[in-house]
Amino acid sequence: xFSNTMKLLGDRFRSxxxxxxxxxxxxxxxxxxPCNDPRFGxxxxxxxxxxxxxxxxxxxxxxxxxxxxxxLADISAPLEIAGPGFLNIRLTNAYLSNAxxxxxxxxxxxxxxxxxxxxxxxxxxxVDMSSPNLAKEMHVGHLRSTVIGESVSRILEFAGHTVxxxxxxGDWGTQFGMLITHLRDVQPDVISDPDSLAIGDLEAFYVAAxxxxxxxxxxxxxxxxxxxxxxxxxxxxxxxxxxxCDESLRHCHAIYDRLGITKLEDRGESFYNDQLAPTVQxxxxxxxxxxxxxxxxxxxxxxKNRDGEPLPMIVxxxxxxxxxxxxxxxxxxxxxxxxxxxxxxxxxGIPQQQHFAMLFAAIRKSGWAADSxxxxxxxxxxxxxxxxxxxxxxxxxxxxxxxxxxxxVQAARAAIxxxxxxxxxxxxxxxxxxTISEAVGIGAVKYADLSHSLTTDYRFDxxxxxxFEGNTAPYxxxxxxxxxxxxxxxxxxxxxLPSDAPITIEHDAEIALAKMITRxxxxxxxxxxxxxxxxxxxxxxxxxxxxxxxxxxRHGVRVTxxxxxxxxxxxxxxxxxxxxTIKSGLYxxxxxxxxxx
RNA sequence: GCGUCUGUAGCUCAGUUGGAUAGAGCAUCGGAUUUCGAAUCCGACGGUCGCAGGUUCGAGUCCUGCCAGGCGCACCA
Numbered sequence: 001x002f003s004n005t006m007k008l009l010g011d012r013f014r015s016x017x018x019x020x021x022x023x024x025x026x027x028x029x030x031x032x033x034p035c036n037d038p039r040f041g042x043x044x045x046x047x048x049x050x051x052x053x054x055x056x057x058x059x060x061x062x063x064x065x066x067x068x069x070x071x072l073a074d075i076s077a078p079l080e081i082a083g084p085g086f087l088n089i090r091l092t093n094a095y096l097s098n099a100x101x102x103x104x105x106x107x108x109x110x111x112x113x114x115x116x117x118x119x120x121x122x123x124x125x126x127v128d129m130s131s132p133n134l135a136k137e138m139h140v141g142h143l144r145s146t147v148i149g150e151s152v153s154r155i156l157e158f159a160g161h162t163v164x165x166x167x168x169x170g171d172w173g174t175q176f177g178m179l180i181t182h183l184r185d186v187q188p189d190v191i192s193d194p195d196s197l198a199i200g201d202l203e204a205f206y207v208a209a210x211x212x213x214x215x216x217x218x219x220x221x222x223x224x225x226x227x228x229x230x231x232x233x234x235x236x237x238x239x240x241x242x243x244x245c246d247e248s249l250r251h252c253h254a255i256y257d258r259l260g261i262t263k264l265e266d267r268g269e270s271f272y273n274d275q276l277a278p279t280v281q282x283x284x285x286x287x288x289x290x291x292x293x294x295x296x297x298x299x300x301x302x303x304k305n306r307d308g309e310p311l312p313m314i315v316x317x318x319x320x321x322x323x324x325x326x327x328x329x330x331x332x333x334x335x336x337x338x339x340x341x342x343x344x345x346x347x348x349g350i351p352q353q354q355h356f357a358m359l360f361a362a363i364r365k366s367g368w369a370a371d372s373x374x375x376x377x378x379x380x381x382x383x384x385x386x387x388x389x390x391x392x393x394x395x396x397x398x399x400x401x402x403x404x405x406x407x408x409v410q411a412a413r414a415a416i417x418x419x420x421x422x423x424x425x426x427x428x429x430x431x432x433x434x435t436i437s438e439a440v441g442i443g444a445v446k447y448a449d450l451s452h453s454l455t456t457d458y459r460f461d462x463x464x465x466x467x468f469e470g471n472t473a474p475y476x477x478x479x480x481x482x483x484x485x486x487x488x489x490x491x492x493x494x495x496x497l498p499s500d501a502p503i504t505i506e507h508d509a510e511i512a513l514a515k516m517i518t519r520x521x522x523x524x525x526x527x528x529x530x531x532x533x534x535x536x537x538x539x540x541x542x543x544x545x546x547x548x549x550x551x552x553x554r555h556g557v558r559v560t561x562x563x564x565x566x567x568x569x570x571x572x573x574x575x576x577x578x579x580x581t582i583k584s585g586l587y588x589x590x591x592x593x594x595x596x597x
Numbered sequence: 598g599c600g601u602c603u604g605u606a607g608c609u610c611a612g613u614u615g616g617a618u619a620g621a622g623c624a625u626c627g628g629a630u631u632u633c634g635a636a637u638c639c640g641a642c643g644g645u646c647g648c649a650g651g652u653u654c655g656a657g658u659c660c661u662g663c664c665a666g667g668c669g670c671a672c673c674a
Binding site for chain 1: 598599600601602603609610611612613614615616617618619620621622623629630632633634635636637638639654655667668669670671672673674
């Protein structure tokens with residue numbers, strides 16, 4: 001069975017430790033680690049050193065005892081004791097061969113799990129992601145939340161969890177009075193025929209509305225009145241508002257379609273409108289709310305403002321209106337009670353850290369969430385320009401996401417056209433070129449975003465992310481397309497190889513590749529736990545490099561013309577499994593593969 | 598002022614939650630192709646891990662204090 005080698009080793013060492021030093025002897029799975037230097041082996045057991053203290057023995061003696069009794073004959077060469085008491089583990093070729101041979105044929109479902117099983121308890125997870133403001137066009141600031149949110153959602157689904165992606169769009173508030181009023185003036189037909197509404201550029205529309213608001217007292221009055229009507233539930237006003245939101249959402253979904261985001265549930269702030277008062281009332285009844293300067297506030301320990309005074313979370317403004325804290329509280333309440341979520345993940349930038357710390361503290365205080373419910377702010381850093389400064393257009397404005405994606409696809413297209421000129425053997429049709437440049441351009445943007453650690457800011461560098469060298473989407477997509485072409489060229493259907501044909505691992509290049517493939521389960525387990533997509537990009541890069549060496553003219557092995565037939569079949573299966581692993585990994589990042597490029 | 602994030606090779610970034618001699622890519626220099634996809638592979642060069650203490654068998658990683666930069670701190674969301 002294709003299983004997690006690290007977990008397997010952990011189980012073996014746990015029994016060895018317990019049988020040698022007693023059933024209550026401490027054990028930590030973290031004691032098993034992959035070696036960072038291949039000269040020490042593949043994995044190492046570091047437990048002898050921490051055990052030395054609690055057992056009052058010498059670390060090397062402990063290591064020797066364990067080396068003598070741990071059952072690893074089916075996994076590792078004889079253990080070596082090194083340094084102060086490390087136990088070095090070297091996977092045998094037989095173990096690698098068996099592990100890979102046991103991988104079942106590909107699944108036809110959305111996820112190819114390569115036969116992996118996950119035994120965790122299934123959770124209902126709500127991932128709060130993307131969440132643009134409907135008053136304006138989506139801009140680059142929404143990219144990370146959308147891309148990271150999608151990847152994290154897929155990873156959790158892969159492990160068997162139920163995931164609901166929620167788009168907490170900004171569709172409520174005073175600015176909508178202004179927009180509705182302007183819409184009535186410019187497109188009066190919107191009430192009789194809401195489907196006729198078409199706004200080419202939301203940004204320009206917003207600017208025009210703002211100009212009218214600032215320039216005319218009469219307009220401003222009507223706008224303020226529209227807000228009152230909206231909140232009062234006036235049907236005609238609501239109809240105009242709904243038409244505007246629908247139009248804005250169409251703009252968003254054009255982008256989501258291009259990004260391959262398909263299961264995103266639009267549930268904006270307005271959705272919680274009638275739950276705001278009951279939510280605040282419930283907290284008031286619980287004695288958590290007090291009035292300060294006319295505003296209704298929740299005071300939490302450890303939060304101070306710039307004067308050192310206690311910093312409240314304002315749930316109701318002094319004018320009686322509710323603000324975003326109230327909305328967020330109502331949203332949490334809804335997700336816990338109505339959706340039955342056991343884990344809430346907010347994919348929102350670092351600047352909101354304090355807000356979420358306060359929100360979560362308030363929720364804990366309210367007792368709405370069971371202790372086992374995880375409340376997480378998956379905070380990410382900003383996307384910066386190539387110069388390390390905030391990402392802006394030349395004129396200093398915000399960069400529209402639509403334009404950024406189009407630019408990336410165009411740049412990918414240019415690169416493909418250039419390559420085509422150098423290589424007449426592989427001519428591509430116009431539609432193939434379009435498909436490829438779309439996949440490469442969009443994939444490059446996503447991959448660049450996900451390959452950086454979440455918390456740090458990163459520089460957006462189109463040239464770097466579209467490079468075919470280094471840890472980039474094009475390199476990965478190329479590795480995949482090249483493997484797929486091996487089958488095509490040799491007239492072999494890689495997907496139809498017999499899944500019981502044995503894989504034998506002998507050559508150094510095979511060993512290196514096999515070791516990378518067998519790490520897949522443990523990498524997946526780690527990112528299911530940590531939600532760190534860049535761990536996966538790093539892994540896929542290493543895997544792709546291992547394949548390139550495996551297939552290299554000088555350092556690698558022959559594949560399609562290898563002899564005897566059993567070797568050829570074994571290597572073809574290795575190719576197939578590598579391709580599936582890359583495809584599966586890229587899928588978890590939200591990136592589509594292409595069959596040729 | 599308080600909080601928070603960041604500081605690693607010339608540049609862009611990793612660093613598996615405390616493990617052995619800190620790694621990639623780019624750039625620079627050198628090598629491999631009578632093509633199973635060279636959009637590739639191999640090698641060389643390059644480091645006081647911001648600074649100073651501390652914790653311990655062991656610190657880029659943990660604690661404290663500095664230095665530098667980003668962001669957030671009462672009715673916008």
